[in-house]
Amino acid sequence: MVRTGAKILVESLVEQGVEHVFGLPGGAVIALFDELYEAPFKIVLVRHEQGAGHMADGYARATGKVGVCIATSGPGATNLVTAIATAYMDSIPIVAITGQVKTHLIGNDAFQEADVTGITRPATKHNYLVKDARELGRIVREAFHVASTGRPGPVLIDLPGDVTAQEVEGEIDTAMQLPGYRPSAGGHVRQIQKAAEAINDSERPVLYVGGGVITSNASDELRELARKANTPVTTTLMGLGTFPETESLSLGMLGMHGTVYANYAVTNCDLLIAVGARFDDRVTGKLDGFAPHARIIHVDIDPASIGKNIEVEIPVVGDAKKILGDLVGLVEHRQREEWLGQIEKWKRDFPLSYGLDGDVVKPQAVIEEIYKVTDGKALICTDVGQHQMWAAQYYLYTEPRTMLTSGGLGTMGFGLPASIGAQFGRSDKLVFLITSDGSLQMNIQEMCTAAGNKLPIKIALLNNGYLGMVRQWQELFFNRRYSHTYLGDKNPDFGKLAEAYGATGILVERMDQVRPALERAMEIDDGPVLMDFHTAPEENVFPMVPTGHAIDRMFSGLA
């Protein structure tokens, strides 16, 4: 039996259970696309390779499976880089396949050659340049394994055109050869014991939970632990949904735009239990002021994350699901009336809040309405900016994998393609994209992909006419000098643009139109709907901790 490299690749993808591949062809992958023409999985043709990367990412975040994207050599591959870096920062498993010039041309500055393994090395968990089609089966296996295990991340396979065409005879051994790869698993029994003792001894514990709990599918164990140990839970942006925000033990999000009560709880706790979180500077603010009175437990699968930014008393290296599960068996229920009472008081005294202003559409109100019409059950995707923070604050997340956002890299343009990937992966879910005028235009070409595939994605455009988050900083820290952040007078008519792409556009200019617009959008299920909410242009995100300050030094903007 003789197979080409392209055929081996397709067979390997099938073996991995791939159902969707996002990509766009070109010279170096034309033979591969010829093989894909008959592949038993769906190829989603994008309009820009960055879109393909974010779709694979959104697909992975929504389903927990590995997302796959394909691009041609040179510009196709470099267009993927932002998406790969985005996935890397948030530890999302994707496999990116790029075409490469023929092996004998590599290094010759050939047409559409780029050193893609070199370019992506610092932004991938691992990458491969395939020199022989006989290695391809093994490499694809390794790529999926590495991408999805341990601390997940993107893996890139660079595939020269001649390797795709190479004919290979017979069966080949595809056993993985990864002697240097042994992701940590169980967690040290003694460390788990110590952690449980610390929890049982604690008067004022707080669980600080990040995206790692979503990755390890450990939400159930987390919930059990929090309830049994009677410990309040705050999450990072990436951890939203791990613990139901509708429960009284939930503190919502912490950090720069976190709730006052979450930040106060962390500042005053005597034990901080960090799980699958990495003490990012947007969370901790000034490090000396972060949980200054607390003993710290840090559960993480990545040993390098532990002790990187903050000194940890009880490190536990391993999979959160296993470790949290073990902890559930070891902790005692304690009343902690004083602590929980204090937290209730903070919640009453410092709730999230915003002001109403007659007919003016308030972005926070739009998100609250979205929460109501979707019964809190939507899968929310966001872009990056103020709208992202409002989406984090005003929608209450109750399930993991229902809040997809670019946390680590903060990539504007992530939202639309990610929502497309998510909708392909979860056709059963109501997918809502919350975006704004700056971000949406960074990958707006994918409206075509969404409409062409009749995806019923609801796009809530919180159109403030500004690169709002930057404008907010200019207002607060640069004397309102709005240097190059105003978009309003040059923005297109987004509703018409949506219509031009074959989607539905709805314009919303007054508060009383918000609810009807959402209800109308919910009725449309044969394609995307874009609701262009003209929102208060100079609304700010509060509370806010200015960079470099301790997280209990927040200002609310209302006082």
Place this chain on the structure above:
Amino acid sequence: MQKHIISALVVNRPGVLAHAAGLFSARGFNIDSLAVGETEQPEFSRMTIVIAGDEAILEQVRKQLDKLIDVVKVQDYSNVPHVERDLALIRVHTSVGRRSEILELVDIFRGRIVDVSRNDVMIELSGTEEKIEAMLDLLRPYGVREMVRTGRIALTRSARE
């Protein structure tokens, strides 16, 4: 600041060195020297890295290196009995009449002359970093014209019962 020797066993694949080097620069680790070569098993290479830094930095270097997929094992030799060597090739100016002084030095340090011309000699010297530094100090007055060093390599001593 204390210097540490880290030894990493890596899979012998293209890109490993670039990956490790990229990691050091991206994370701002200051490397004193880095030596790479094959081991007794052709599919593995050994990297010996000398780095100055405190305990926290060292810990990050170790962990980040260990995270690379092609890195099989990372060892810190700081508190482990080991042998370390550095190899230097040094070309020294030899003015008439002073050559024998230099030859004497080479002898004392157990180096070797590996190339001779009318005006200079090339010395091969291996040993600990201190030994090479000491030799260099003594040679400098004669005029060191060119020098190259491998950077440290190291291997643990076998355990003795």
